[in-house]
Amino acid sequence: MSFTFWLADGTGELPVTVWNRKCEELYLSLCRADMVHVSGYALRMWRTGPADGQAEWRASVNTR
Numbered sequence: 001m002s003f004t005f006w007l008a009d010g011t012g013e014l015p016v017t018v019w020n021r022k023c024e025e026l027y028l029s030l031c032r033a034d035m036v037h038v039s040g041y042a043l044r045m046w047r048t049g050p051a052d053g054q055a056e057w058r059a060s061v062n063t064r
Contacts, residue, residue, distance in 0.1 A: 003027050014057055
């Protein structure tokens with residue numbers, strides 16, 4: 001199971017995909033327009049295709 005929500009601030013927005021052990025808990029607790037605090041993340045550029053320029057920013061959070 002997984003789900004995606006959009007995280008936005010004054011600088012832009014990016015999709016956040018939740019999966020594994022926290023997925024069900026977060027899915028049941030988030031509502032539209034909720035304020036979410038994300039900390040302890042790494043922001044990386046991920047290739048989304050084989051061509052140059054096919055990439056997007058993604059944040060990764062490890063709950064271990």
